[in-house]
Amino acid sequence: MTHAPIFPDKASTQYAAPLRTHQEQHRSQLREQTAEELPAMTTPKTPTYPFERSHSIVIAAAPEAVFDYVTNPKTWPQWLPSSHDIDCEDRPMRFGDTFHEHWSTRSGPVALDWLVIACERPRLWIGLTHMSVTGPIVVQYVCDVADGGTKFTRTVRNPARPKTPTAEMIARIDEEAELGLGNIKRIVESRA
Structure with a gap:
């Protein structure tokens, strides 16, 4: 497993426009609501601190096998300890799909859409x-052909x-990521 610093890449910039469009649509919907109805996710007036963490592993399987496994959120509780239950169809999620995750943090359960x-x-x-x-959470999966199979990189932003x-939070993030990637490797390779 490797821990690599993340720098803007083609994938990040290529999808900035759809993300901005989604954010603009969401802001437009929020403006239509009255002030009392605004959810807690309004734009903060205090400074924010961007954070990114990336972890990779080589898996002895084809990119399609790795991709289809990790992009099916129903599999997340099999490999990610903080993910407890997913409400969606049992299939890889594609562009525009939505799903609901029941997740846990040190301070208690969280529901994520x-x-x-x-x-x-x-x-x-x-x-x-x-x-x-944490504000917005962006999770990116990249599967690249590599010697021995597929290099899978999971980035959380x-x-x-x-x-x-x-530093303690970062250590916990790294520990869970290493455990999760090890679980993905074990499960996908057992199916290959």
């Missing part, structure tokens, strides 16, 4: 959700965190 904002099988998948503690994560 996801939107798939990019899907280019078998290489790229990006999902978007929002959590009051919080583009507008209200505060920087502590």
Whole structure:
């Protein structure tokens, strides 16, 4: 497993426009609501702190097998300890699909509504959700052909965190990511 710094890449910039369109549509819907009805996800007036973390692993399987497994949210509880239950069809999610995840944090359960904002099988998948503690959450999966199979990279971005994560939080993120990627490798390779 590798931990690589994330820099803007073609995939990130290519999907910036659809993300902005989604955000603009959401803002337009919010403007139509009265002030009392506005949800907690209004734009913060305090500074934000973008955060990104990326983890990779090589899996001895074809990119399609890895991609179809990780982009089916019903599989997430099999490999990601914080994901407990997913409400969606049992299939890979494609561009425009939505699904609901029951997730856990140290402070308790969280319900997340996801939107798939990019899907280019078998290489790229990006999902978007929002959590009051971290703001927007963008998860990106990239599957690249590599010696020995597929290099799978999972990147988590919080583009507008209200505060920087502590070293302890980053260590927990890295620990869970390593466990999750190891689980994906074990499960997908057992099916190959």
